[in-house]
Structure formats: structure tokens, C-alpha cells
Amino acid sequence: MKVLLTDQAFPDTDLESEILAESGHDLIVASSPEDVRKLAPEADAILNALAPIGADLIAMMTKARIIARYGIGVDNIDVEAAASSGIVVTNVPDYCVEEVASHAVAMALMLLRNLQRADESARAGQWGVGSVRPLHRISTLTVGLLGFGRIGRLVATSMASFGCNILVYDPYAAQIPGPFQRVDQDELFTRSNILFLHAPLTPETRGIVNEAMLSKLPSEAIVINAARGPLVVLDDLVAALRSGHLKGAALDTFPVEPLDPNLIADVPNLLLSPHTAFYSEEAIKESQLKATRQIVKVLAGEPADYPVKAVTSP
Template sequence: MAGFRVVVTDQVFPDVEVERALIEQAGGTLEVASGDRTDVLALARDADALLNTYFPLSAADLAGLSRCRIIARYGIGVDNIDLVAARMRGIAVTNVPDYCVEEVALHTVALLLATVRRVPAGDALVRAGGWGVGGLGEIHRLSTRTVGLLGYGRIARLVADVLRPLVRQVLVHDPYLAGAGPDRSVELAELYAESDIVSVHCPLTDKTRGMIDAAALAAMRPDVTVVNTSRGPIVVLADLLDALRSGQVGAAALDVFDAEPPPAAALDKVPNLLVTPHSAFYSLEAIGESQRKATGQVLAALRGEPLAYQVT
């Protein structure tokens, strides 16, 4: 194991000192890739392991890795890696599914509450010299609202725990779970028809990509609020923006987008839209946990030890 090389394909955290210390203590070296795709793949070619965030790795990319035994994602989703190709080449893929559950759940609740209470509109009104509630539009008591959760993993369950005492009811649609605990599990059509707020918490797959499109929005309640802190491509942005402009959708709050950053011009002057820069995962504690756990998976794989977070 001594002398092994680990390459960070795309550094998004402020530094990699946590990873470097752990890897060097185990007798390895850490290198951070830079440049274009060709440069990154050239550096990764003979690495024993990759630490990865957003950098896409296709079947062709994986075929060019001569020594790689593991690709450890810092985040939760693994849709940027060809899992079938990795499995065929004997490359383990791991994620860190539990590092930012609190952060994303509370960011979701913050976006939801800010949107329902029209906080951004109130801020803009006062800054423009206005006052009073007349310019805010209709605001409903939260306890009269039904929240529908698309997906019921760790994050969604914490969102439900926080909101349950505050809202009328929480509905859940997740075809991969047998039940929804204290919340009511429903079919997708029922969730759309009954929810005043629809919050997205499902992974990005072939089935979920683009599932919140014009047809889905039309099936939702008039004046629905849509929140997405999961994966950008699940929501067809152009359809959502059109629905906001027409008033079919009452409000939306987005932390993730198909293209990141999204085109600023597309978002300009869209009513009742609240956006944040894919920051729901972020806290100093969450980043440190992700770095430690992802690096721990690399070291375990190279030692031949069981992997706690193996996806494939």
C-alpha cells in the first residue's frame, strides 16, 4: 500500500489538508488536478484512487484508468459516474450519504418558510421605500398547508420531522420505500393534487430526470410552491419559469439547477422565485465530515477492508 497515489479530480472545498494529512500518514501522496478534462484524466490515469465531487466520469474515462481501485465521492449523489462501467472494471464507487443531512434539511425548511412567508418580497418592498402587506400577495397560515415530499430518504425525513408540527399534513411519495412512518404515503398523482408545497428529495436517475416538467406542474394545485434542494435536472427549469410567469405556480425556491451556475438572464424578473447557489450542503462541519469520510473510504479500499458507503 505504501507509495499509493490519490488524485482529487475537482477541488471545490477551500483546501484538502484533511485529506492530505490522512493519506500521507498512511504512506501515500495526494495530488489535486487542474486544467481541462484532458489534464485531469491524464493525472488520474495511473492513480490508485480518485476523490471526486462533480467531475463527470464516463465509461471511456474509466477505461483510461490503469490502476484505480476506488472512486470516492465527497457528496451523496453518484449520477456523474458511470456505475455500470465502474462495476465492470472492478472499481468501487462510494459516497458520503450522511454528511450534510442537517444542512440540506434545514436549508430546505428555510427556503420553504421564506417563500411561504414572502420574506424576499417583503425585503425588496422595504428597500424600495414601500411598507405594509399590500404588495406581498396572499399569505396563508402554514398550519393550513399540506407539504408533499418527493422521496423519503434521510434528508426528507428530517424535513418532515421539522415541519410536521407546523403544517396541516406531510405527504410522501417514494416508490422504493414500503412506508412513510408517521407521514402518509401516496401515489404521485395524489401528492401533486393535494400538496400546497412540493419539495424534491429524490436522487437523479433516468426516471426522475425532468420529472417536474410542464405536465407535472399542470397536475399540481393552483398556486403551488415548488422547492428543490436535491438535483437540478429533476426540474425542467424553463417549464417552471414559464409557470411562475403565468401564475400557474405560486412560488419556487431552488438551490440546484441543470446548468450551474444558471444563466442569470433567464432568472431575471421572474416573479416569486428564490434561488441560492447550490449551498444547501454547506457548513464547516459538513465539509470536514465529508473530507474525512471520503478519504476513509479510499484508505479502506486500498487496505482491502470493508467499505461503509459502497454504492457499487
């Protein structure tokens, strides 16, 4: 059968080709969005990274039985349209949990200890704590988690190890284990000294961190986003940093990527990484392996390990 790769996110597709060939399938790599539209009608399965797969493209997939995405989020895929067409959508929800959680925590610690400024001062021969004041003991701070999936849970556990009080807002989480405290959205924002975003991008969460919600955060709070860029209204976040209401922010993802550097020029206390939180060599291989195996299983008539359902309000 024919497996169409819509866009190539990794250095090579040797692993995918090998796995598919063992089951008698051929991998076809599209070279452009136009190529995807040309090849989609004849594809039995779709392997996807970042390319958008909307209802119009899905309507052309008359043979496809599965759309397998390499990553966690599926906001680039119209899951409802796929379901209506009888197409299974899968993701790889557990491939970079350690990487994203450690990246988010590292960003938070860097801001909390003002390490950027400390490094600049040491290099300039400015000794002592004057350049990094004020700093506060981490155990005195309250951490808020917007989203409590695999990554959010690991971040919560990591920050709890420093003695932080942990608050969680996630209407989809069945249980919040002690000593973590479930709160509503308003309480999360009004009490969090450190706000970690680990929610999926849905109509409900798009722009959830906006001017109104940022104003609820305690003075000198910090915001960490290693989830989905559009969770944050970037202009509102920049304004809160410039005004001094926020102590700092760290972003790995952005509403539009790559980021226009002019949008964040000279913004104080803003730590950036270019959408790298997911990355380790091990994570990439795991993503390739698991996404491709979903295709093999579904084409063989077996159930997928990671079927995705359309998100509905609780």
C-alpha cells in the first residue's frame, strides 16, 4: 500500500521506509503542498509532521484509512472531518515528555535565578548579587499548571521537589493527585507565581493567556510556554513584560513560526528557544518509530495504539 509523507521534519526517512517495507508498503515523500494534493487521493495512509490537513484535503483522501502524526498536538489536522470520513487519526503522545518537561523547568529555573543577568554580569567583571536582585527562595512560590497531561504531571512533580505549592487547572483531568490542588481558571491565574502552559491548542484554549488573564497574575510572576504558541497572545505578553507586571517569560513556541525577531526586540526578561523543547535524538527516533507503527497496525486491520478523538467541552 502507499503511505504518503506530507512533510519531512527529520533528517531522513530511513527508519520509516524500513518499517513500512517490512510490511510490504511503500513510502512516498511529497515535495510540496501541491504534491500532497496530487498524491493524497491514491494514498492508503498519511504520515504527517506540520503540514495542515484540513477538511478539503481529507475529502480528497478516498482511500486513506489513517492519518498518523509524528508529534503530540493534532491542531493542524481536522480530526472531526477525518472521523466523518472513517479515517483514524493518531499521534505520539508520549515521545518527548521528558524533553519538554525538563526544558520547561530549566527555563523556569533560569528566570527564577536570573541566570541570564548573572552570566552577563560575571562576563563584565561585575561581582556580587547586586545585578540579580531580588531573588526569592523557590520553595516560597506557588506553581500553576494549565494542563495536566503527561508533561504537566512531570513538571508538577519536578517543581514540587523544590517545595513549591502546586495548583492545577485542567477540566479534562479525571483526578489530581495529592498534594497538588485542583483550582478553577481564575484562581490559577490569581495565585500562580510561576505559570506553566501544558494544554493542547483548541478553540477553547487559543489565546487563553491574554491581557485580561495576565493582569490577574501576581506582580512579578513568570510564564513558561513550551506547549503551543497560540495559547499566548504574544502582543499582550510583551506588553506585560515591558510594563514590569511580569518578572519574566520563557517561550519555546510562538503563534507564527519562525518568529519575527522584530516582535520581541528589546523586550526585557524574555527567554526564548526556537521550538526545540521536544528534541533529543532519542525522542526523534521514538516519534518516527511509533508514528510509522500506527500505520502498519491500522493497515493490517489492527487497532491503533494512540487514536485521537475530537476535543469537546467538558
